[in-house]
Amino acid sequence: MSRGKNDSAxxxxxxxxxxFAEFARGFSFTLDPYQRDGCAVVEDGAGVLIAAPTGAGKTVVGEFAVFLALRQGRRCFYTTPIKALSNQKFHDLVERFGPSHVGLLTGDTSINPDADVVVMTTEVLRNMIYARSAALRNLGFVVMDEVHYLADRFRGAVWEEVIIGLAPDVxxxxxxxxxSNAEEFGDWLAEVRGDVRVVLSERRPVPLFQHVMAGRRLYDLFSEEAPTASDVPVAGEVNPELVQLAKQDSRFVRDDSRHRRGRRTRDRIERNAAQRGDRGPNLVPRRDGAVEKLEAEGLLPAIYFIFSRAGCDQAVGQLLHSGLRLTSAAERARLDAIADTVATNLxxxxxxxxxxxTFRExxxxxxxxxxxxMLPAFKEAVEQGFVEGLVKVVFATETLALGINMPARSVVLEKLVKYNGEAHVDITPGEYTQLTGRAGRRGIDVEGHAVVLWQRDIDPRHVAGLASRRTYPLRSSFTPTYNMTVNMIGRVGRERARGLLEQSFAQYQTDRSVVGVARAIARNNDKIAALWADASCEQGxxxxxxxxxxxxxQVQADAARSRRTDRRAESLSAxxxxxxxxxxxxxxxxxxxWAVVVDPGVRRDRxxxxxxxxxxxxxxxxxxVHDFPSPPVVAARMRIPKHFDPRQAKDRRNLGAAFLAKLAGMDTRPSRYVAAAMDAEAQERITQLRSALQAHPCHTCPDREEHARAAxxxxxxxxxxxxxxxxxxxRSTTIAVRFDKICSVLTGLGYLTDDAEQVTPAGSMLARIYSELDLVAAESMRAGLFxxxxxxxxxAVASSLTYESRGADAKRPSRMPNRxxxxxxxxxxxxxxxxxxxxxxxKLDASREPDIGFAEATYAWASGRDLADVLADNDLTAGDFVRSMRMVIDLLGQLADAAGAGVVRTRARDAIDLLRRGVVSAAYDEDD
Known part of the structure; x- marks a missing residue:
């Protein structure tokens, strides 16, 4: 399906x-109709949105834009969401168009940056736009690969900033x-970019068959073994054998609600069933057994998704322990060479x-x-081995479903439930489509296979629903930030910046929902009138x-909220x-x-x-500190014996007697030790309101509380x-209202002029800091904190602005490395x-709290400590360590740029040199 904007004639x-005819001759196969349509739109001078399944060959249209730019003597920027994908695309384009024509810019890496074609991360292009870079001259085309990343809540805004900020003639x-809402997204693109046409393809280049593996048997999910040739609903009934198998299995488990019962409860139920002798056969496949079955069926190579890093590592260990070997002697020799390349820089x-x-074995x-x-070098070795067909099974988390080109003959899903950071939830149809979309290698496989492993609580009809629904809506995550605001005002002024923000996809999606909201308001008004009627009182x-x-x-809640933010800090200080x-x-x-302090307890951890x-x-x-929601008040003091020993009963008795004697002479009312909960103004207002309540005629109504419930x-x-x-x-100012609030904050702090129309020198400094805590970093620099x-x-201190503890790490006690x-x-x-x-x-959402969870590791690494010690002392994986360290290095680079000449710039650059060693340096070398 292909279409343009609002002109069917x-x-x-x-x-x-x-x-296009010249371009197409460079391929050994005939391009698909949607690829030809997409290229035709580009050659016609219009913009295009290509939406097609994973592995369908969308990048052909992007490569045609590169071809056309070179043919016309114009520049083309090819943007991707992640550095690894930029590196991969750079090598692809160099192979196709030659090294002299193609460059790479990822922030860390710069290769031939003045080339006619430059591959870059989207953030690099955003920064160019804000800086009004000379590199934008003669720019004719921008390819935005994986543009659906604009739904990413952490980085998605960058895509919209670029789309809005590019010159109209690009x-x-x-x-x-x-x-599922490609048409809506295309309409928005046409609204902000002019002539943009949408080309959709729901056809998979390689048909996808759906299976369920129970025990050592592979069942077809659908009764007629119908492949999924597109993302539209699948025809055919669920395999009745699977439905019957699920019924039989449920009788043994005897658990009617997996969502209401925890794992321990389910395990206990199954143990009891086993003791009664009615457990039934265990149909949950072992990992080694599942891989052996796939090998026997000719379904390798496979990506085996396990929604846990530890689970992926355990699976590799289990297969190694089982003695399974999936490679020939020649393949092992080549894989040894790939592994040895990884080891070269370490x-x-x-x-x-x-x-x-263990990794090498x-x-x-x-x-x-x-x-x-995992260490980036290890992941790249796996990717290389897999692309060459040497690695036969990769146990992966869902992050592999995005970005990197690693198609497989089959995809295995161990479970249909994942942890989202807060709870275990079912995967969505869109996630299922993303994960299984890698099955079937174009030009290699005639068909792909998606395999769901049996679990005790599986429902085959639920699996069929996941496999047959196209529900992957694209929702904007765009919201103005402090850095974005000063950059946009610095580039186009406040009013135009405000207007540009109102053109965002987020605003577009908000506007289209107004009719439904208005209907909800009308329904609510009817309910409110009925409730007030129920609350009517004869007494007033x-x-x-x-x-x-x-x-x-409300007054009580407001007063408590105003105190809550600082109360813990005040308690800690006290x-x-x-x-x-x-x-x-x-x-x-x-x-x-009341209590008397025996030992303040601050020597070990302040x-x-x-x-x-x-x-x-x-x-x-x-x-x-958790025992003090309000700061402790020191009401009096007494002497603690010099040689007091808390282990001696006599010492405890003597101190207790002295303590009680001291209390006998004190005012021990609770009001003496509870810190004030609210200020005097709030307390006075509450007193006035309570007096009015007590004087109101309804206060003495015998049915008062019944009326109150309706009210x-x-x-x-x-x-x-x-x-x-x-x-x-x-509705037309949702984004703009937040923008205005941010402008007020920045004006009050001196980053914008008093009329908020221009950026001050401090604002220019903030414009160079792209951290999530950009304003905290800028204020810290202005205060001379560094x-x-x-x-x-x-x-170490900078790491608190980039690091965010997750899961168990958030509960681990952390401290700063020195005074x-x-x-x-x-x-x-x-x-x-x-x-x-x-x-x-x-009325802005508060910025997230700085996190010192990576500070000790950062300081230790900068001080020259060995990798093994740093990882062990801080309970870090190598991949998390390198990724977090690179984020610190990125921020230090921004601080150096923002600081200008002086001690902070010098020390930030020195810090970067200290951190870029060993595995961290190797990660940058891999980018090169």
């Missing part, structure tokens, strides 16, 4: 021109995976720390893992009374000041009441003080409706807290 897709060639100590021997057997926790105006009650709650003999009030929790106290019950307890529902629905109404009222740090210390960094980090957190309060005042 016009020939939307022209016939192929002479340039032809845009957008390549996307199949999405020391023997590093290789040992990375368990290279797996690789030479044709077995490997592929996930973000109950709506007035209910709003008074709501005002009391705990650090405690001394032995201080009598403090514990405001809440199990130990609420970031997490843990004072030991004696309570009123004469018990010795160790406390933490509370009405008020809650009113708040929801007000939110919906604001969406309608601001000035006194040596390079290793600067790197200097601790002081700097404390100042940085004060800056973050002040900015958070400012964001709250402007």
């Amino acid at each position: 016009a020939p939307l897709i022209p016939g192929p021109g002479p340039a 032809q845009l060639v957008s390549l996307s995976a199949t999405v 020391s023997a100590e590093d290789l040992a720390a990375l368990d290279f021997a 797996g690789l030479r057997r044709g077995i490997a893992a592929h996930h973000a926790g 105006d109950f709506e007035e009374y209910a709003r008074l009650r709501a005002d009391v709650s 705990l650090l000041e405690l001394a032995p003999g201080d009598i403090i009030g514990i405001p809440a929790g199990r130990h609420e009441g 970031a997490n003080p843990s004072p030991t106290v004696m309570t009123q019950e004469r018990q010795l307890k160790k406390l933490s 509370e529902k009405a008020l809650r629905l009113e708040r929801d409706t007000a939110d919906l109404r604001r969406q309608v009222e601001r 000035d006194e740090l040596d390079p290793a210390e600067l790197a 200097s960094t601790e002081i700097a980090q404390s100042s940085l957190r004060h800056i973050w807290r002040d900015l958070s309060l400012m964001e709250r005042d402007h």
Whole structure:
């Protein structure tokens, strides 16, 4: 299917021109109709959106744009979302068009940057646009590969910034995976770029068969073994053998709700069933058994998806332990050579720390893992071996489904449930399509195969639903940031910048939803009127009374919220000041009441003080900052005996007696040790409202609480409706409203002039910092926070602006490496807290909290520590370590650029030199 914009009478897709005929002669196969249509649109001078299944050959249209640019004497930029894909595309284009015509820019790497064709990451092009780079002159074409990445919540905004910011005369060639709202996305592109036409293909170049493996048997998912030749619904019924098998298996498990029962409960149920002798056959395939079955059926090479890094590594270990070998002698020799290339840039100590021997043994057997926790060099070796057909099975996490070109004959899904960072959830039809889309290698396989492994709670009809629904909508993640704002204002001024933001895909999608929102408002208004009728009271105006009650709650909530942000920091600060003999009030929790400090507990860890106290019950307890939702107040002091030993009962009795005697002479009312919960103004307002409540005639109504329940529902629905109404009222300014709030913050801090129309020198500095915590970094630099740090210390503190702990890492206690960094980090957190309060005042979401979880590792590496020690001490995988270190290096480079001549620039560059060694340096060498 191909179409253009709103003119059905016009020939939307022209016939192929002479340039295409010349281009097509370079291929040994006939191009598909959608590829010919896409190239014809480009040759006709229009932009194009190509949306086609994974592996369908979309990049042919991108390569035609490159061909046309060279033919016309114009430049072409080929952008990709990740550096690895940029490297891969660079080598592809060099092979096709020659090294003199093709360059590469990824931020870390610069090869032939003045070439007619330059491959780059999308961020590089965004930065060029903001800097008004001379490289944009004579730019005729931009290819945006994997443009559906604009849905990525962390980096997606970059794609929209580029699409909006490119000069109008640049032809845009957008390549996307199949999405269910491609027409909507195409309409938006035409709105902001002019003549853009959409070319859709739902046909897979290699038909895809769907299977379920139970035990050692491979079942067809559909009764007629119908392949999925497209992303449209599959014809055919679910295989009745699978349906019957699921019924039989469910009788043995006797578990009617896997979502309500945890793994331990299910395991217990199955153990009990086994003891009764009615467990039934175990149909869940072993990993080694599944791979052996695939080999026997001729379905290798395979990508075997396991939604866990540890699970991928365990699977490789299991296959090695089983003795499975999938390669010939010649293949093993070639894989040994690939592995040896990886080892070239690494020391023997590093290789040992990375368990290279196990990796090499797996690789030479044709077995490997592929996930973000691996060293980039290891992953590239796996990719190379797989592309050459030498690696037969790769155990991978879902990240492999994006970007890198690694098609397989079959794809295996071990489970249909994954952890999304908060809970275990079912994968969506769109995710299923993305994962299984790699099955079937064009020009090699006549068919591809998707294999779902049997699980105790599997429902074949659910699997069929995943396999037969095209539901992968593209949703914009675009939102203005501080850096984006100063860059756009610096480039085009505030008003035009605001107008450009209103052209975003996010705004476009918001506008189209207004009709549904208006209908919801009308329905809500009817419900609100009915609820107020239910709340009517014979004694007076109950709506007035209910709003008074709501005002009391709101004032209390606002006051508590205004205190909550700083309360933990205040508590921590107060705990650090405690001394032995201080009598403090514990405001809440199990130990609420009075206590005397025996040991302040700050010698080992000032970031997490843990004072030991004696309570009123004469018990010795160790406390933490969590016991102090309000800062402790020192009400009095007493002497702790010099040789007090908490292990001696006599010492405890004597101290307890002295403590109680001290308390007897004190004012021990709770108000003396509970820190003030709100300011005086809020307290006065609450007193006034409560007086009005008590004086209201409805206050004495015997049915007051019954009326109140209906009123509370009405008020809650009113708040929801007000939110919906604001969406309608601001439908053309949703993005712009956030932009205005950001401008207010930046004006108040001096990054924009008082009228917010121009960027100040401080704003120009902020424009060079692209970190998620860009404003925190800029404010820290302006405060001179980095000035006194040596390079290793600067790197450690900078890491808190780039690192974000995930999963179990978020619970691991962390600290700064030394006193200097601790002081700097404390100042940085004060800056973050002040900015958070400012964001709250402007009704902006607060920036995420700085995270010191990588600081010790960064400092250790910058100080020359061995890789094995750094990984072991910080419980890091090699891949996470290298990726996180590169993020620190990127930020240090930005700080150096932003700082200008001086000590910070010098030390930031020195820090980069310290960090770029060993495996980190090797990762940059691989990019080259």
